[in-house]
Amino acid sequence: MTKSSATPPAWHHVEAHDMFPERDHDDTARFNFIASMNKYLAQTLGEGNQLAYEKRVLPALQKELHREPQSRHEIRAAMNRDPFHSFWSAAKRNTMEQRQQMSRAMVLPQAEKLAKKAEGILASTSALELDPDLDIPAYIASVDHHCMPGSYHTELIPNDVSAGANYDSGIFATTGGAMGALSDMAGRAVVDWLTTNYPDFAPKRILDIGCTIGHTLVPIAQAFPDAEVIGVDVAAPVLRYAAARAVSLGADNVTFIQANGEDLSRFEDASFDLVYSSMFLHETSNSAMQKIMNEVSRVLAPGGLTLHLEQPSYTDDMPLYEQFIRDWDAHNNNEPFWTRLHDINIGDIIQKAGFEADNQFVTQVASAGKLDGPEDHGRGAAWHTYGAWKGA
Amino acid sequence: MDEVPHGIHTARGKGLKMSENLNHLVNKNAKGRRPQFLGTKAEEHLMSMTMALMQELAVTRERVDTLERVLEQKGILTKPEINSFTPDANAEIERQAAHGKLIASVMRSMEQEVHALKEQAAPDASQLHVVDDEQVA
Numbered sequence: 001m002t003k004s005s006a007t008p009p010a011w012h013h014v015e016a017h018d019m020f021p022e023r024d025h026d027d028t029a030r031f032n033f034i035a036s037m038n039k040y041l042a043q044t045l046g047e048g049n050q051l052a053y054e055k056r057v058l059p060a061l062q063k064e065l066h067r068e069p070q071s072r073h074e075i076r077a078a079m080n081r082d083p084f085h086s087f088w089s090a091a092k093r094n095t096m097e098q099r100q101q102m103s104r105a106m107v108l109p110q111a112e113k114l115a116k117k118a119e120g121i122l123a124s125t126s127a128l129e130l131d132p133d134l135d136i137p138a139y140i141a142s143v144d145h146h147c148m149p150g151s152y153h154t155e156l157i158p159n160d161v162s163a164g165a166n167y168d169s170g171i172f173a174t175t176g177g178a179m180g181a182l183s184d185m186a187g188r189a190v191v192d193w194l195t196t197n198y199p200d201f202a203p204k205r206i207l208d209i210g211c212t213i214g215h216t217l218v219p220i221a222q223a224f225p226d227a228e229v230i231g232v233d234v235a236a237p238v239l240r241y242a243a244a245r246a247v248s249l250g251a252d253n254v255t256f257i258q259a260n261g262e263d264l265s266r267f268e269d270a271s272f273d274l275v276y277s278s279m280f281l282h283e284t285s286n287s288a289m290q291k292i293m294n295e296v297s298r299v300l301a302p303g304g305l306t307l308h309l310e311q312p313s314y315t316d317d318m319p320l321y322e323q324f325i326r327d328w329d330a331h332n333n334n335e336p337f338w339t340r341l342h343d344i345n346i347g348d349i350i351q352k353a354g355f356e357a358d359n360q361f362v363t364q365v366a367s368a369g370k371l372d373g374p375e376d377h378g379r380g381a382a383w384h385t386y387g388a389w390k391g392a
Numbered sequence: 393m394d395e396v397p398h399g400i401h402t403a404r405g406k407g408l409k410m411s412e413n414l415n416h417l418v419n420k421n422a423k424g425r426r427p428q429f430l431g432t433k434a435e436e437h438l439m440s441m442t443m444a445l446m447q448e449l450a451v452t453r454e455r456v457d458t459l460e461r462v463l464e465q466k467g468i469l470t471k472p473e474i475n476s477f478t479p480d481a482n483a484e485i486e487r488q489a490a491h492g493k494l495i496a497s498v499m500r501s502m503e504q505e506v507h508a509l510k511e512q513a514a515p516d517a518s519q520l521h522v523v524d525d526e527q528v529a
Binding site: 025026029030032033034036037080086087089090091093094095097098100101102104105108109111112115142143144147148149150151155156157158160162331332334336 | 408409410412414415417419420421422423424426429430439440443444446447450451454455458493497501
């Protein structure tokens with residue numbers, strides 16, 4: 001049998017850096033299964049949702065309302081009563097929960113070993129600065145995003161890194177390998193975009209807000225070896241893992257700091273040349289997003305650049321069905337702000353933070369490892385990006 | 393704390409112990425409302441179990457495939473020999489423990505409903521509907 005492009009890459013292609021959890025044959029096979037199941041649900045069964053909508057849900061809804069549906073919320077309420085969509089959603093939700101369970105079953109028995117390993121790797125570096133008194137913001141503490149029990153911040157043992165190991169281990173499978181062997185495609189895409197469009201842009205100080213395990217930060221740090229690169233996140237377990245992971249990958253110009261992006265007061269005004277976030281804003285809140293953007297504006301030096309890789313906002317020209325299906329994660333995968341974010345004009349928030357409209361742009365930052373076939377609603381390897389240059 | 397450089401510890405980590413067995417946390421619930429997609433809770437559980445069984449069947453098939461390919465490559469084993477295999481005492485214990493792990497994976501959603509019920513506050517006794525024995529009689 002020849003290898004088909006429709007087959008997701010097997011999990012043994014994941015690059016096992018020094019912090020990567022140990023896994024056995026069946027762990028690998030579980031991730032292989034989940035990658036295949038995700039692909040099947042998205043690409044084989046996914047169109048069933050639209051067919052059910054067009055063939056029976058929409059006609060019934062038009063009859064009931066005596067008009068066209070006016071919002072994705074009306075469509076969702078009707079689709080949730082449809083037997084195909086309900087069953088598809090139940091299966092998809094289970095894949096999210098199974099992915100967490102298989103990671104936890106692999107990582108938790110080695111949590112202590114991983115914690116000690118991180119401690120050893122970090123002993124001779126200054127790559128990690130934790131703030132023992134930092135409060136976890138309500139938008140993180142009140143819901144475990146993408147069904148990740150304990151979220152990014154829960155500590156199970158002293159110096160716990162298990163949340164980071166858990167997070168790292170699943171990305172390759174849930175993206176069908178589209179993020180690359182180190183799950184670093186977003187960072188590589190940012191580097192490609194910068195070097196293609198702004199070859200002379202040479203940031204000396206770079207900040208990643210909501211960096212989690214630093215998978216996006218490391219390729220950027222390696223592309224700008226003379227820059228000082230800082231990642232901030234509120235969660236200690238992912239930061240410990242991130243720092244040890246980055247050091248083990250040879251990135252020696254990085255520091256991971258426990259801080260909330262809403263309050264970057266530890267950094268001076270105009271002290272960064274590049275400040276970015278990657279798939280982060282949708283896990284915050286309305287008020288937090290404005291505070292974060294205000295801080296971004298304050299810490300950026302004149303001529304500096306900010307980039308925010310996110311899902312596209314739902315605009316009036318996006319069909320309501322597409323808005324509905326893109327919203328699935330918000331309602332069914334513990335991403336509550338995802339749906340509200342898409343009604344917000346991020347440009348307005350950036351402008352309110354002090355970036356002039358003329359200095360703003362929206363672009364696509366894409367990587368080479370794009371999935372074949374239809375996009376898996378939010379998990380493809382191309383990023384809708386909001387950006388702005390800081391005026392002189 | 394002071395003797396440890398680079399601040400690896402946090403206040404949140406105080407009171408945590410190393411060497412704690414974390415197996416009971418593998419099936420922990422994720423905080424947040426879990427939507428009900430199907431008609432009843434029972435259907436949700438059946439769906440979860442079916443999905444997990446499919447997963448574990450796929451995993452097992454991959455393992456069997458690995459074994460057969462390796463053994464065949466090495467010229468060690470023929471298929472009839474597999475059918476006549478009997479585990480020794482150690483293998484028996486390991487295999488039974490593996491069944492336990494498989495069951496915890498398949499039965500996750502039931503376990504999580506038990507967790508959720510444990511978290512739920514006890515109902516106010518005065519609000520309970522009490523069946524009057526005399527009426528029934």
